[in-house]
Amino acid sequence: MxxxxxxxxxxxxxxxxxxxxxxxxxxxxxxxxxxxxxxxxxxxxxxxxxxxxxxxxxxxxxxxxxxxxxxxxxxxGYSYIVCHEHDRCITCHTHNTELPKNMTRWGKREGFRCGTCQDHLDATRKADALAKAAASGHSESDCSYTDAILCPHCASEQSSDDRYEDEAEAECGVCGGLYSLELHYSVSYTTMVAGKAPA
Ligand SMILES: [Zn+2]
Ligand SMILES: [Zn+2]
Ligand SMILES: [Zn+2]
Structure with missing residues (x-):
């Protein structure tokens, strides 16, 4: 255009x-x-x-x-709308009209990514994370009382948004492994003067 x-x-x-x-x-x-x-x-x-x-x-x-x-x-950068020519998968550059109609288009900042490319990317990310975790000897014991929520399988950091309760079963967005989550709160104290001060 x-x-x-x-x-x-x-x-x-x-x-x-x-x-x-x-x-x-x-x-x-x-x-x-x-x-x-x-x-x-x-x-x-x-x-x-x-x-x-x-x-x-x-x-x-x-x-x-x-x-x-x-x-x-x-x-x-981000494009609120794109022209016909640029309506392509941001990874493989296949035109939107050449992709199967029922294939998922994943909305991204720069446009969309086709289902095939996204699947490929997810599989690579999963394999990388699992290999890294295995190489570093990552295990459940590295996931106790941590500041971030870590996947006990692949060590990927999990989102803590809207997670205020224990969960019996959650799924890692990277490796697909299941894990349970416990939240721990630490105690702190406040005192205020009540009654008269000591003589
Ligand atoms: Zn354009
Ligand atoms: Zn693609
Ligand atoms: Zn994981």
Missing amino acids: DKKTKILIPEIPGDWTARIRSGHLNIWNEALHGRPHRNGLPEVRMEPPEKGLYAERIGEAWYWVCGCERCLDRGK
Whole structure:
């Protein structure tokens, strides 16, 4: 896509300013819960004429402009939308339309990764972690009273987000091994003056 693309959108008055984006869809004066936008203007939804374009108000008019970070040469960073040409697996670069329809696309910061590549990556990560754990003689005894939650099988650090209770069975996201989790709390003390001070 030409990164200088600038196509006038004659349907949208230039003095409209309330526009949100939802994927490729652009919505002006979005109605919420069945009520019109507080500016009283009618809601209009438009898909761009080509994927990778989004609506931008330039001067006193709306235009379709390029929003694909790959086309804009802004490196490998996050792209909210991508054009048709750049709609590819970030690992094997297979085009989205050439991948089986029912294959999982894993959303990543830079785009998506196809199921085959993700499976391959997961298998490599698992084998690496297990080999490293075996080489270092990692065992259950290395996982007692630790600051982080460690997998007793592969030593990978497990997320501690939202884990406030003991768990009888959890699965390691890296090696798939099962483990149980116990939480330990340490005691601390607070004193406050009660009654009168000693003479
Ligand atoms: Zn592009
Ligand atoms: Zn791939
Ligand atoms: Zn593990």
